[in-house]
Amino acid sequence: MEIIGIVKKLFDIQKFNSGFQKREIVITTEEPYPQNILVEFIQDKVDLLENVKPKDKIKIFINIRGREWTNPEGIIKYFNSIQGWKIEYHSNYTGTSNKTSTASSSSSLSSDDFDDLPF
Numbered sequence: 821m822e823i824i825g826i827v828k829k830l831f832d833i834q835k836f837n838s839g840f841q842k843r844e845i846v847i848t849t850e851e852p853y854p855q856n857i858l859v860e861f862i863q864d865k866v867d868l869l870e871n872v873k874p875k876d877k878i879k880i881f882i883n884i885r886g887r888e889w890t891n892p893e894g895i896i897k898y899f900n901s902i903q904g905w906k907i908e909y910h911s912n913y914t915g916t917s918n919k920t921s922t923a924s925s926s927s928s929l930s931s932d933d934f935d936d937l938p939f
Contacts, residue, residue, distance in 0.1 A: 821884070823857055823902075824910060825849040827876045833866055843869050845904070847880065859904045868907050881906035 825847035833843045842862045849855045859880055861869055872878065885901045 822879050822881050823847060823849065823859070824879045825854075825857065825877070827872055827874050827878060828856060830869060830872060830874065841866055845869060845872065845880075847878065857902065859902045861904045865903075865905055868904065872907065877910040879908045879910055880904045881908075 827845060828848045829846040831844040833841055835841045840863070842860050843866045844858055844860045846856050846858050849857065859882060881904065883903050883905060885903055887899050887901075889897050889899060891897060
């Protein structure tokens with residue numbers, strides 16, 4: 821899946837004692853009813869946001885994650901998150917960095933990387 825929009829806000833990197841790190845970004849979609857979408861980048865994917873600036877128009881490739889949590893009262897709650905794994909600058913991008921930003925991890929493969937058609 822992917823989301824195209826204008827960067828509204830970039831948050832600072834959050835580092836935790838466990839070694840886990842994440843950085844969040846808000847992009848505003850361009851549609852009749854624009855949406856402000858929060859996307860998180862975790863671990864080595866945090867580096868993808870290094871050259872991104874507010875007002876850049878970007879395409880973020882995402883995965884949607886869900887999890888279950890039981891609170892202290894025993895009530896089960898469900899949470900969703902949107903995790904980014906690749907960024908492309910859109911056609912009217914005005915910055916000077918590379919057109920595509922990806923992590924140097926082999927986990928960045930998508931279905932486009934595989935073609936099982938015989939022609």
